[in-house]
Amino acid sequence: MRFIGIRLARGLLTLWFAVTVTFFLVRLLPGDPVLAVADPNMTEELRRKLLADFGLDQPLGVQYLNYLGQLLQGNLGMSFRQSVPVTTVLMERLPWTLILTISAMAVTIALGIPLGVLAATRAKGWMDRVIQLTGVTAQSLFVPSVGILLMYVLGVWLGWFPIGGAVDLDATGFAATLSMLHHLVLPCLSLVLIQLGGYVLTMRTTLIDALGEDYVSLAKAKGVKPGKVVWKHALRNALLPTTTIAGLQLGTLVGGAVLTETIYAYPGIGRAVYEAVGQLDFPVLQGAFVLLAAAVVVANLITDVAYGILDPRVRTS
Amino acid sequence: MTTVELTPRQRTWSAFRRNPLGMGSGALLVLLALVAIFAPLLAPFPEGYGADTSQPPSAAHWFGTDDIGQDVFAQVVWGTRVSMAVGLSASVLAIVIGLLIGVSAAYFRRLDTPLGVLVDLSLSLPVLPLMILVAALAGPSVRTLAVVIALFSWPEVARVVRSQALAIVPMPFVSAAKVVGGSSWWIVRKHLLPGVIPVVGVSVVLTTSRAVLAEAGLSFLGLGDPNSWSWGTILHKAQQSGSLASAWWTTLFPSAAILLLVLSTTLLSVAYNDARNHRSDT
Numbered sequence: 001m002r003f004i005g006i007r008l009a010r011g012l013l014t015l016w017f018a019v020t021v022t023f024f025l026v027r028l029l030p031g032d033p034v035l036a037v038a039d040p041n042m043t044e045e046l047r048r049k050l051l052a053d054f055g056l057d058q059p060l061g062v063q064y065l066n067y068l069g070q071l072l073q074g075n076l077g078m079s080f081r082q083s084v085p086v087t088t089v090l091m092e093r094l095p096w097t098l099i100l101t102i103s104a105m106a107v108t109i110a111l112g113i114p115l116g117v118l119a120a121t122r123a124k125g126w127m128d129r130v131i132q133l134t135g136v137t138a139q140s141l142f143v144p145s146v147g148i149l150l151m152y153v154l155g156v157w158l159g160w161f162p163i164g165g166a167v168d169l170d171a172t173g174f175a176a177t178l179s180m181l182h183h184l185v186l187p188c189l190s191l192v193l194i195q196l197g198g199y200v201l202t203m204r205t206t207l208i209d210a211l212g213e214d215y216v217s218l219a220k221a222k223g224v225k226p227g228k229v230v231w232k233h234a235l236r237n238a239l240l241p242t243t244t245i246a247g248l249q250l251g252t253l254v255g256g257a258v259l260t261e262t263i264y265a266y267p268g269i270g271r272a273v274y275e276a277v278g279q280l281d282f283p284v285l286q287g288a289f290v291l292l293a294a295a296v297v298v299a300n301l302i303t304d305v306a307y308g309i310l311d312p313r314v315r316t317s
Numbered sequence: 318m319t320t321v322e323l324t325p326r327q328r329t330w331s332a333f334r335r336n337p338l339g340m341g342s343g344a345l346l347v348l349l350a351l352v353a354i355f356a357p358l359l360a361p362f363p364e365g366y367g368a369d370t371s372q373p374p375s376a377a378h379w380f381g382t383d384d385i386g387q388d389v390f391a392q393v394v395w396g397t398r399v400s401m402a403v404g405l406s407a408s409v410l411a412i413v414i415g416l417l418i419g420v421s422a423a424y425f426r427r428l429d430t431p432l433g434v435l436v437d438l439s440l441s442l443p444v445l446p447l448m449i450l451v452a453a454l455a456g457p458s459v460r461t462l463a464v465v466i467a468l469f470s471w472p473e474v475a476r477v478v479r480s481q482a483l484a485i486v487p488m489p490f491v492s493a494a495k496v497v498g499g500s501s502w503w504i505v506r507k508h509l510l511p512g513v514i515p516v517v518g519v520s521v522v523l524t525t526s527r528a529v530l531a532e533a534g535l536s537f538l539g540l541g542d543p544n545s546w547s548w549g550t551i552l553h554k555a556q557q558s559g560s561l562a563s564a565w566w567t568t569l570f571p572s573a574a575i576l577l578l579v580l581s582t583t584l585l586s587v588a589y590n591d592a593r594n595h596r597s598d599t
Contacts, residue, residue, distance in 0.1 A: 017438045022450060029454040136587065140579040142530055144537050144552055145572035148561055156562050163562055248440075255445030259534055262556070273446060277453055277539050285453055289446040296443050 007304045011297045018293040022286050023067050027060060076287035081279045086287035090269060094291070096166055097268035101257050103184060104191035105246070112196055112242075113235070116203025120238075121230055123208055131200060138197030143256045147190040147263035154186060161185050164265040187264045191256050198249055199242065206241045210234040240311050247303040250296045332592035339588025342581035349578055353397040360391035363546060371564050381566035383551075384558040392551045393570050399547035400578065403463045404529035410467035411524050412517065415474025420509050422475070423482030424501065432475070439472040445534060452540040459542045466531045470524055477520045478513050485512040515593065522586035526579045533575050548575050 051057045058066070070077070076086035119131040155163035161182060162168075168179035210216065211234050219229045261270030269288050276284035333339050352359065367386025374381045380389035422432040448465050455461045485491065485508070494504045535541065536549025537556070548571040555567040 013434075014438050014441050018442050022447070025451055026454060029451065136583060137580060140526065140576060140583045142533050142572065142575045142579070144534075144556075145568070145575060148552075148568045148572065151562065152565055152568075251441070251443045251445075254443040255534070258445055258449070259537065262538065263561070273449060274538055277449060280453060282450070282454065285446075285450045289443070289450050292443045292446050296441065300441060 003308050004305060007301055011301045014297050015294055018297075019068070019071060019290055020064075022289055023064055026282060026286055027063065071290070076290065077283040079281055079284050081276075081281045081284075086283050089272060089284055090287055090291050093267060093269045093272045096266060097257055097261070097270060098295075099180075099184065100187055100191070100261070100266065100268055101253055104188045104195065104257075105253065107188060107192045108195045108199055109246070111192065112199030112203055113239075115196070115200045116207055116238075116242075117230060117235065119200065119204040120207035120211065123204075128204075132204070135197040135201045135204075138193060139201075141194050143190065143194050143259040144263055146193050147187070147260050150186050150190055150193075151263065166267050183264075183266075187260045187266050190260045190263070191253065194256055195249060195253060198245060198252075202245045203238060203242050207234055207238040210238045213237075240307065243303055243307050243310065247300050250299050254292050254296060329589075329592045333588060336588045336591065338584050339592070342584040342588065345577060345581040346585065349397055349401065349574075349581075352394060353401045356394050356398050360388065360394045362395060363387040363391040371560065373564075374566050380570045381564065383554065383564070383567050384560050389551070389567055389570055392546050393548065393574055395546040396548040396551055396571060397574065399459060399542065399545050400529055400532060400549070400575070403459060403466070403532040403547070404525050404578075406463045407466035407470065407528040407532070408521060408525040410463065411470035411528070412474050412521055414467065414471040415520075416478055416510070416513070416517065418471065419475040419478025420482050420505055420513065422479045423486055424505055424509060429479075433479075436472040436475050436479075439469070440476070444469045445531070448531060448535060449538060449540065452535055457540050457542055459545060462532055462535060462540070462542070465535075466528050470528060470531070474517070474520050474524060478517060481513045481516045482509050485509055519586045519590050522582050522589070526582040526586075529575065529579055529582075548572075 048057070074087055076090070078084070079086050079089055082089060115131060119128045122128045151163045155161050163186065166180065166183050167176060168183075171179045207230075211230070213234070216229055216234055219233050220226070224233070257268065258270035258273050260266065261268045262274040265271065269292060272284060273288045275281075276288070364387070367382060367388070369378065369382050370386040371384050372378055372382045378388050378390065380393060382388055383392070418432055418436070422429045422436075448469055451468070452461055452465045455465065491504060491508055494508055499507075532541075532547060533549035533552070536547045537552045539553055539557075541547050541550040541553060551571040552568055555561055555564070560567050
């Protein structure tokens with residue numbers, strides 16, 4: 001319980017840091033928020049009124065406390081362009097981003113573990129070389145390039161998958177679910193391709209280390225079958241550092257989702273960010289960052305707790 | 318003393334030279350740098366409207382043309398300048414900040430905890446959305462991009478530097494330097510930094526490749542400098558004009574350029590690392 005408490009406190013600290021940093025960045029950087037809302041030719045009187053409406057005429061400290069207070073109530077301010085609360089804009093989009101990122105993560109792990117095992121058990125062989133080189137290459141990929149390539153080959157040329165949107169709006173019931181999965185394939189695959197390299201390479205290194213441990217030699221000496229030694233004995237221990245990588249890669253995953261959603265016009269938070277950039281809608285950009293940071297903090301918390309359950313040593317240290 | 322100091326460096330170099338992957342990557346980087354420097358000699362700056370719109374690659378337009386008739390080859394050549402310049406300057410800036418913070422955290426015990434917390438917090442946030450927010454607020458320009466990317470890339474460098482510097486601080490020559498009466502700044506400059514820099518070499522290269530990717534990402538989202546070309550900007554224009562799904566040449570060539578630059582920097586760092594490790598084997 002103490003362990004969970006410490007992690008929870010750290011998560012809250014991170015979140016506070018994220019919120020505070022963005023607040024001061026937004027207030028101190030040159031982009032005048034009022035100029036972004038209205039015509040530069042408006043009268044001084046109208047400008048003052050707008051400043052007052054958005055609470056921008058108060059001292060910075062008061063604005064900061066107001067902002068924190070509003071955040072605690074789930075209020076992220078009003079969108080400059082759409083005249084609706086930012087929370088409404090983003091909450092509509094959040095489920096799509098969650099579906100995309102969670103499915104991408106699940107597929108990455110499902111492919112990454114066997115590939116890592118394959119490379120580690122054949123260390124220095126040609127298969128290992130191929131996997132390693134592909135892994136390094138995959139880490140150098142630019143997300144939109146991958147997305148465009150997949151869209152082109154699998155979507156446009158072969159016509160197997162739709163190239164935009166998240167669901168066929170005419171479909172209902174089971175057909176709607178199928179259509180949703182159909183639309184998910186390409187964006188999900190793009191994210192998997194850029195994430196996979198990191199997982200496989202980490203998995204490979206930690207598994208090679210684990211295979212050199214005494215308990216592996218012991219298991220082999222006892223006559224446990226080679227496959228069982230790898231999958232039951234070594235892999236379980238090699239999975240622990242991989243859990244940490246999953247936590248560290250969350251930031252990359254979120255960034256990748258923003259770019260992928262832009263390519264595929266996938267209606268998640270990332271696409272909202274892209275649209276907000278075009279319209280200079282700062283409250284939406286700020287809200288999206290706070291929400292994504294919160295999502296990363298929560299996911300990290302889950303990873304930490306999972307790690308604690310998998311490895312009792314972490315709980316005491 | 319000088320011969321002893323030079324030998325490991327020479328050994329690293331000779332090990333590096335034997336690695337075809339490392340040498341190939343190095344040659345490719347030099348080539349890209351030459352393209353960036355001599356861009357004006359290779360192609361005219363792409364601007365305005367051209368007669369041949371959305372043409373596939375041909376003898377006249379090696380990489381084809383975009384929807385308003387601009388030559389994609391010229392865009393990619395000029396894009397090399399901005400992409401490399403932003404990547405390089407952002408990573409130099411990030412490394413200077415990271416070195417200062419990492420070394421101070423290792424040397425000044427009191428600073429270690431607050432700086433460590435700062436680095437941990439920064440590393441656990443999703444960086445791209447934060448860069449987007451700041452770049453949008455600061456207004457798009459080449460300088461904004463470089464500063465914004467550097468501002469959110471130094472924590473990684475600081476972490477590597479700190480762990481390396483922590484191993485040097487307890488060494489006898491550091492205590493000796495203190496006994497002699499050296500100032501903290503002098504000790505940091507003369508004793509800590511030289512020990513940290515070989516390890517930072519790898520980090521420099523990786524930071525540069527990440528910075529190139531970050532620049533491409535921000536420009537792709539529409540936060541690039543409107544008055545200059547970068548590889549991300551070319552992709553952004555293709556996305557906006559709707560030619561993503563029709564004119565493959567508008568996206569393939571800038572994508573290939575990004576891949577070549579990032580991959581060769583990554584492979585270069587791998588080769589450098591391998592070459593350096595040989596030193597400890599012999």
